[in-house]
Each structure stands twice: as C-alpha cells, then as structure tokens.
Amino acid sequence: MSLDAKTLFALLPAVYRTRDALAGGPLQALMNIAASQFDVVEENIEQLYDDQFIETCMPWVIPYIGDLIGYNSIYQTAAGLDSRAEVANTIGYRRRKGTPVCLQQVAGDVSGRPAIVVEEFRRIVTTQSMRLPRPHHVACLDLRRNDVLDTLNDTAFDRSNRTLDVRRIAPRVREVALPDPAPLDIGLHGPGRINVPDVAVHLWRCQPWWIGDAPAFVVDARRFRFSPIGLDMPLFSVPPASGAPFSRMHTRLDVPQPIRRGEFRRQPARFYGASLALVADGVAVPVTQICCANLADRQSATGGPWCVVPPGKIAIDPELGRIQFAADLPAPASVRVSYAYGFAAALGGGPYDRSATLDAQAPTANLAAADFYALVGTSPFPDLASAVAQWNAQPPGSTGVIVLPRYERHVIDLTGPNAIALPSASVLAVVSATPLAQGGPRALEWDEACATLSGNLDINGLAAPPLPNGDPAAAGQLVINGVLIEGQLTLGGAPLTAQLSDCTFLPGLGAAGDGLSQCEPGIVLTNDTTLCLARCISGPIAASTAGSVRVSESIVDANSPCCVAYAGADGYSAGADLHIEDSTVIGKVRTRTLTLASNTIFFGRTGRHDPWPAALWCSRRQTGCVRFCSLPQNAITPRRYECLPPDLADPASVARFAPSFVTLRYGRPGYALLSGDVPLAIWQGADNGSQIGVYYGIQETEAVSNVQIRLPEYLPVLLEGGVFVHPARPEPRPAPPPASYYGARPSCCGDEDDADAWLPGIGAGLL
Structure with a gap:
C-alpha cells in the first residue's frame, strides 16, 4: 500500500498533530519529505519486478536478459532504439530456425524496416515430372497476365520463372581497400539470383507518411493534384498494423511502396480508403466512382485534358498523384484528399x-x-x-x-x-x-x-x-x-x-513543377542574423558575411551541382560563417569561414568556364575543421580529417569516390538517398561508421549490417543469402526541353555534361 504524506501524518497520535499545528506544521513538512522518499523506494521495488520481463524492463537490463538465452548483441539503431524485440523473439527464432517466416521476422526486428524473404530456388525453370505436375510453374510468360508483367522489375514480387544462374547471391569474397571504392550493391549481394541455395532478403528504405483531409492542388475546374504544391509524386500504400510475430509471410500490401496503375486498376478497393481517399464538396467519394487512368501530359498545343474519363467517374493516377473529373460531372467547388507519400526520414x-x-x-x-x-x-x-x-x-x-x-x-x-x-x-x-x-x-x-x-x-x-x-x-x-x-x-x-x-523552403521557389532548374535563393540574409536550420529542406542560401549560419540534418539544394547553394547576398561573394553537420549540400559553396563541417556531403562541381576555383571555397583556411565529409574536386577548405576522396587533386580519385543518389529531384521518394552504386566508403564513412549525409541519423547502414550479421545464423545449412534494398537503382534524369534552331534550350548553370548537345543550328555537333 502506498504511504502518502496525509496517511503518514494521520498515523501520529492526535496530541502531536495538535501541537504541530500550533507550531506551524514542521512535523507535517517532515512527513511530506518522508512520503516522497517512500514513493521513490516503492517505485524502485515495482521496477525491479518489471525488470524480470523483457516487455517491461529498463533498457539497461536488456543485455542481461539476452545473456541468459545466449543472445549476441548487434548495432543499436534509431529505428528500434534498443534490441528489445529481438531478445523477446530469440527463443521463437530458434524454434523456427531455417524457415522463411523466421528469416522475415529476424530481418524486420534487427533492422526496424519492412522485410520480405524470397526463396529464389522456387523460381528455377526445371523439367517437370509427370508424377508431380506443377501447372503454375511455367517456363514462358503469359503476356495476357498484366499482374505478372507489372512485377517483372520488382524483384521481391516477381512471380516469373527463370533459368539457372550459377553466380552466387552472397557478397563476393574480395580484398577490401581502405577507403573502399566498391559499390554498395557489391557489399550487400552478389550478381547471381536464381540458384538452388539462393535466398534473398528485401528491405524497404522509405516509409509512408499519412496526410489526412488536406486541400487538393487546383489545376483547373476538373483537374487536381494530391501534392500541396502541384508536383507529380507517387502515392504510397499504407501497410496494415503488424500482427503477432511469426503469424504469416508478408505480401505486397505489407510493405510501403508506390502504387502502380495496374494493381490499382485491377483492385481499387485494396488501396482506396486505406491508402488514399477523396472528398468532393464535403461528400466522401465512394470507391465505385473511382477509376484508374494514365493522366500524364498529352502533346497538345491547346493544353487540353489529361485524358478522356469515363462518364460519371473520377480518374486517379497513383503514379503521378493526379485527379480528373469526368466531363458530365459538375465541377466541384472544393476537393480534399487523404493519401500517403513516401520518404526515408522525418525531414522537412x-x-x-x-x-x-x-x-x-x-x-x-x-x-x-x-x-x-x-x-x-x-x-x-x-x-x-x-x-x-x-x-x-x-x-x-x-x-x-x-x-x-x-x-x-x-x-x-x-x-x-x-x-x-x-x-x-x-x-x-x-x-x-x-x-x-x-x-x-x-x-x-x-x-x-x-x-x-x-x-x-x-x-x-x-x-x-x-x-x-x-x-x-x-x-x-x-x-x-x-x-x-x-x-x-x-x-x-x-x-x-x-x-x-x-520546414521545407521549396528548392526552385515553386518552379520545380515544370521541370526547370531554378537557382534563386530560398533564404536570404541581408543583416547580422544568426540562422539555425534543423531537419529542413531548403533552396540556396544567400547570407551576408555579417551573420552566421548553422545547418544540421538538412538538405540545401540548388537544383544542380553547378549552381550556387551557399554564398553571399550577391550570389558570388563569400557567405557568412558556416557550421554544418549531418547534411547534404547540392551545389557550390563559398563561405568566409567553415567553422565545422562534419558527416556532410558537398555534391558540387564547377561548370565550364566557371570563375570559381573550386566548388567548395573557403576564404579563411587557418581556422575551422572538416571531418568525415565527402568533398568536391580541388576543394579549398581548412584542415581535413578522414574526408573523401583521399586525393582531391586527382580526377580519377574524385570520380572513384563520388557520391551517387537515387534521385536529386525534390518530391521523389528517394530524394537525396544514396543509391546502390555509391562507394562503400561513403556508405560507411561517417564518424560512427554510418553513412555520410543527411540520412546519417536514421542509421540505415547499421540496420542493413544487422541483417547481414543475423542472416547466416538462421539460414538452413548449405544455403546463402543476399540483402536487397529498395529503392537502390538511380532514377533516370528528366529530359530537358528540346533546343530550337535559333536558340538553345535552357542550360543548368553551365552543367558541362550536356554542354555540347545544347548548341543549336546546322553543324553544331562539329563545334
């Protein structure tokens, strides 16, 4: 029973309580102090009981409980905070050791990310026995099965059968250099996929973020977009709440990924309502009125509708995030949307x-x-x-x-x-x-x-x-x-x-929707201001030297590595003193003093005939420090420590250790996310062994490493596995507007990659 101050004071004889009241209550004040200490002792006793169970114990007790069952520690990730889930399920893992549901549960618990395990040997094309026919195991694709064709490029849900691939799925045995320029994919899996001992573990890097009851972006009376700023963006499916451990194998609906047109067209009820919904003029739109359509822009001089919507229907394009009402429906006065978009971190x-x-x-x-x-x-x-x-x-x-x-x-x-x-x-x-x-x-x-x-x-x-x-x-x-x-x-x-x-200060000042690169600054400092950015996405920053800027866990995006991401108020002179940590900068940087740069990617380069001597240019080199960063070629910085590339003056070294991203287009799920061909030196180059850049804090490197540590422990004998992360493949860059005969198409701040292709006129290719 809890002894509070009132109960303790009531246990005293009445004569002492009376005298204490006449004296001003010193004895009652003493009882208050004693009661507070009793509460501390009682809470400690209750916690000792809770510490006997993995579900309620304190974090410091988890390794001790794990030691009782022979648990070996792994990396502690931000996604899971501690290894409570894995310790709680360790006995269950061992009872089901070697089964796909065990591997799936282990991968999800140690990484904190959705996981799917695929036994690749089930997809090998073999000569069937008449004693055991398998009608579903065909050697050729049925071109009439759109559900099969839609998943050909999705390695986790590909149901097509393949011929034998004798290459290994496990990471190849190789001599590791320090720093390691090998691509990330080589460190996660081998080149083989379809073989008898092959098991693939797929991890999803993005998570769905739910937006409920938001106004749709208005294009015209009948056309709308889900994005609040009118960008094209894929809509994500929202996985249901996870059930009991080891209950079932995951399916497509259990992982967050973009909704395809094909799957939405075949079964709209699987996604509409749970992952997206519309409300027109205050009335919820039923699923029976929804249809799927390709609402991409048509080549039309008059700028007509995206497509012809069937009468009485409302078309949704989940791959572009667009909405169009049929011509026979009344134009709605207001449209509100609920949907989920995908992103890797709580950023912006x-x-x-x-x-x-x-x-x-x-x-x-x-x-x-x-x-x-x-x-x-x-x-x-x-x-x-x-x-x-x-x-x-x-x-x-x-x-x-x-x-x-x-x-x-x-x-x-x-x-x-x-x-x-x-x-x-x-x-x-x-x-x-x-x-x-x-x-x-x-x-x-x-x-x-x-x-x-x-x-x-x-x-x-x-x-x-x-x-x-x-x-x-x-x-x-x-x-x-x-x-x-x-x-x-x-x-x-x-x-x-x-x-x-x-916060998000839109890179491009709102012009990103038409695909043009805009280099106007998103934040301008014209006075003696101290600016702090934390967990932000921002366009270029123009800061007067009188102020100071501190950037942490943010993206500063100039829309091109050749544009200016950070400089003075005039866009060329040295900017304010800069302190930057755990961030990604896309574009050129010029600052008076770089007081500290840590775990940051500076992704910039000088264009053809660029007046800047380097894409990272610090006026004062006697003060400041740059540590565990990825730098552009010939960067002018203060003293450096453990930075990449090792030799900034060697173009071959710079190219070998250059960062690679899934995409640098704002609004895409893989925005500024390191791709599968990024050097392992960047993937593991931060001060704690995690990846350099803005996603340093989500500890993705540690999460994937945990899966690689646990996978051999629970695989059946003679089988081997590889880890595949999604997304990993770099997205193609959008095609620029075509050049005319009398004028070149708009360039991207002197981006030298396509400079020769932009010259107009007959014989331009000869120049």
Whole structure:
C-alpha cells in the first residue's frame, strides 16, 4: 500500500498533530519529505519486478536478459532504439530456425524496416515430372497476365520463372581497400539470383507518411493534384498494423511502396480508403466512382485534358498523384484528399510528431504565457496577413505564437509594408499544429500538421536603444516550425536570431513543377542574423558575411551541382560563417569561414568556364575543421580529417569516390538517398561508421549490417543469402526541353555534361 504524506501524518497520535499545528506544521513538512522518499523506494521495488520481463524492463537490463538465452548483441539503431524485440523473439527464432517466416521476422526486428524473404530456388525453370505436375510453374510468360508483367522489375514480387544462374547471391569474397571504392550493391549481394541455395532478403528504405483531409492542388475546374504544391509524386500504400510475430509471410500490401496503375486498376478497393481517399464538396467519394487512368501530359498545343474519363467517374493516377473529373460531372467547388507519400526520414515539412522540439522551445513550451496568440482561420484571424498585422502592433519584448492549422494552403504576400516586424527582445513562433477540441482555446498537438505558404515572406528586425550599461539590446527571436514555404524567406533590418526546424523552403521557389532548374535563393540574409536550420529542406542560401549560419540534418539544394547553394547576398561573394553537420549540400559553396563541417556531403562541381576555383571555397583556411565529409574536386577548405576522396587533386580519385543518389529531384521518394552504386566508403564513412549525409541519423547502414550479421545464423545449412534494398537503382534524369534552331534550350548553370548537345543550328555537333 502506498504511504502518502496525509496517511503518514494521520498515523501520529492526535496530541502531536495538535501541537504541530500550533507550531506551524514542521512535523507535517517532515512527513511530506518522508512520503516522497517512500514513493521513490516503492517505485524502485515495482521496477525491479518489471525488470524480470523483457516487455517491461529498463533498457539497461536488456543485455542481461539476452545473456541468459545466449543472445549476441548487434548495432543499436534509431529505428528500434534498443534490441528489445529481438531478445523477446530469440527463443521463437530458434524454434523456427531455417524457415522463411523466421528469416522475415529476424530481418524486420534487427533492422526496424519492412522485410520480405524470397526463396529464389522456387523460381528455377526445371523439367517437370509427370508424377508431380506443377501447372503454375511455367517456363514462358503469359503476356495476357498484366499482374505478372507489372512485377517483372520488382524483384521481391516477381512471380516469373527463370533459368539457372550459377553466380552466387552472397557478397563476393574480395580484398577490401581502405577507403573502399566498391559499390554498395557489391557489399550487400552478389550478381547471381536464381540458384538452388539462393535466398534473398528485401528491405524497404522509405516509409509512408499519412496526410489526412488536406486541400487538393487546383489545376483547373476538373483537374487536381494530391501534392500541396502541384508536383507529380507517387502515392504510397499504407501497410496494415503488424500482427503477432511469426503469424504469416508478408505480401505486397505489407510493405510501403508506390502504387502502380495496374494493381490499382485491377483492385481499387485494396488501396482506396486505406491508402488514399477523396472528398468532393464535403461528400466522401465512394470507391465505385473511382477509376484508374494514365493522366500524364498529352502533346497538345491547346493544353487540353489529361485524358478522356469515363462518364460519371473520377480518374486517379497513383503514379503521378493526379485527379480528373469526368466531363458530365459538375465541377466541384472544393476537393480534399487523404493519401500517403513516401520518404526515408522525418525531414522537412511533414505530418510527423514534432513535440520533442516544440515542447522544450520558447514560446511554444508555455503557450498560456504568450502575450499574443493567433489561430489562423478563425474569426479574429481569418488569414495570416491579419495575424501578422496584429502582431506588428504588439509592444517590444512581447512573445507571440501564430498557429497555422493542419494542412491548409495560404497564399501570402508578406513583403514590404506587410512584412513581419520583430522588435528587439521579442519572440515570435510561426508553427503548424492541430487544434484540439478539448483542453482550452490554446490546446494544440504538434502532429499531423504541415501548412503551405505560397508567396514570399520578409522578416524585419527592429532595433532598440542600448541598455543603461551600454550593452546592445537583446535581438529578436524567430521560430518557424512545420511549414512548407513555396517562396523566398528574407531576413533583414536589425540583427535577429532565426530558428527554422522541420520546414521545407521549396528548392526552385515553386518552379520545380515544370521541370526547370531554378537557382534563386530560398533564404536570404541581408543583416547580422544568426540562422539555425534543423531537419529542413531548403533552396540556396544567400547570407551576408555579417551573420552566421548553422545547418544540421538538412538538405540545401540548388537544383544542380553547378549552381550556387551557399554564398553571399550577391550570389558570388563569400557567405557568412558556416557550421554544418549531418547534411547534404547540392551545389557550390563559398563561405568566409567553415567553422565545422562534419558527416556532410558537398555534391558540387564547377561548370565550364566557371570563375570559381573550386566548388567548395573557403576564404579563411587557418581556422575551422572538416571531418568525415565527402568533398568536391580541388576543394579549398581548412584542415581535413578522414574526408573523401583521399586525393582531391586527382580526377580519377574524385570520380572513384563520388557520391551517387537515387534521385536529386525534390518530391521523389528517394530524394537525396544514396543509391546502390555509391562507394562503400561513403556508405560507411561517417564518424560512427554510418553513412555520410543527411540520412546519417536514421542509421540505415547499421540496420542493413544487422541483417547481414543475423542472416547466416538462421539460414538452413548449405544455403546463402543476399540483402536487397529498395529503392537502390538511380532514377533516370528528366529530359530537358528540346533546343530550337535559333536558340538553345535552357542550360543548368553551365552543367558541362550536356554542354555540347545544347548548341543549336546546322553543324553544331562539329563545334
């Protein structure tokens, strides 16, 4: 029984309690202290009981319980936090050792990612015995079976049969160099696939992120897009909740991957409702009204419809994320969508939980104490401009919070006289959140919300007179969290401090939808500002040398390795002092001082006739440090430690250790994700043995290594396995617009790869 302070004090004789009340209660205060210590002891006793079970024990107890059953430790990954699941299932693993369901469960538990195990020997074409005919095991493809043809390129669900491949599926035995320039695929599996001893383990790198009840992007009266900024993007399937361990083998619906047109056309009910849904004019659209169609752009001078939709139907293209209403249906006044998109990490503006950041950050940590609170979309603040106007009227030193609810889209022009004013010592937070029906007018949840701002946003700092002792007044503080900005953010005026986290500043300023590369800066600093980016996706940054910039777990994308990703306010001179960690920079960088660069990929190069001496150019080389980074050729940096390539002056060494990505197109699931042909030196080149770049924090390298460690332990004798990750193959680059006779097509900042092909006119190829 718990002994609280009231119970302990009541056990004393009444005479002592009476005297204690006359004396001011010192004895009662002593009982309060004793009761608090009793609570500590009681909680410790209860935890000792909980520590006897793997499901409830403390993390430090897990290795001790594992030692009782002979468990060998593996890498601790961010996905699983600890090895609790594997220790809990170890006895189950051993009881089912050698079975596919055991291998599947082991791979999922140690990697924290969806896994599917394929016994490749079941797909070998053999001469059948008349005593045991297998009608489904055919040697030729049935070209009328679209469900089979759709999965030919998907190695996990390919049901076609193949002839024998005698090459091994296990990673080849080779002499490993340090650093290792071999591609990642060589370290995960061999070249063979279809053989008697072959077992393949497939892991999915992307996870689905659910967007619920968001406004669709309007193309015209009958055409819409799922993307809030109008990009083409594949829609992902949402796997059901995982059942009991070892219950069944996984199927297509148990893994998150893009929905194909073929599978959506054949069985729309498998995906519609669970993975995507439409609401037109406040009425949910039933699955019977949905059809699948290829809504790709047609070659039409008039810009007509994407396709002809059957009467009474609403067409959805899951591969492009497009919607089109039939011509006989009334044009809807509003369309709201629910869907899932794929991405590898909680990065940029998204629906993931941001409580860990905002609950410990002023002024969102204590909303009740904020002097100014505005919920955009309510009657006092119908739009963001009205909330900004009232904030600008607040006295200096105020704290304010402007909340953008859920996934709404706001068209803004907060520049010039409409800009946000930030006086000295003031604190303003512009955040996305989900208002709660219960808990008061300021009850918010930092989850399932990512508002979109379409337009430019200016922040002007307002100076204050110095303090009586002569010290300058405290700078204003700006917090932006959980927002997708399709425009340019400019910080000017008096010095201020800007903390941007979990945001997306669209690379290309909104022009990415037409496939053109845009190099205009997404963030501009014209004053003495301290800028901090954490878990953000941003376009180029133009920062005055008077300020300072810190980037962590972010992507800075100039849309081309030849464009400027970081420089001064004029786009050429040296930018502000830069501190960057665990990030990926696509484009050229010029900074005055690189105070620290750690676990970062600088993917840039100089173009033909480029005036820059190097794609990474630091003016001051006597101070700062670059460690565990991937650098471009002839990079001008301060002292380096364990960086790649080993010889920056050797073009062959630079090419051998150059990073490779699945795609660098913003909006794709594999955006900035290392591909299967990336050198192992980059895949394992971070300070803790993980991969270099923005996905350093998800510990993907450790997760895949765990599968490779456990796979031989649970494979049957004489069998061998290989690990395949999805996606791994680099996506093809989109074709640029064709060149005309009198004018070349738009170039990408002097990208020398196709420079000769862009010359127009007769005989251009001879130049």
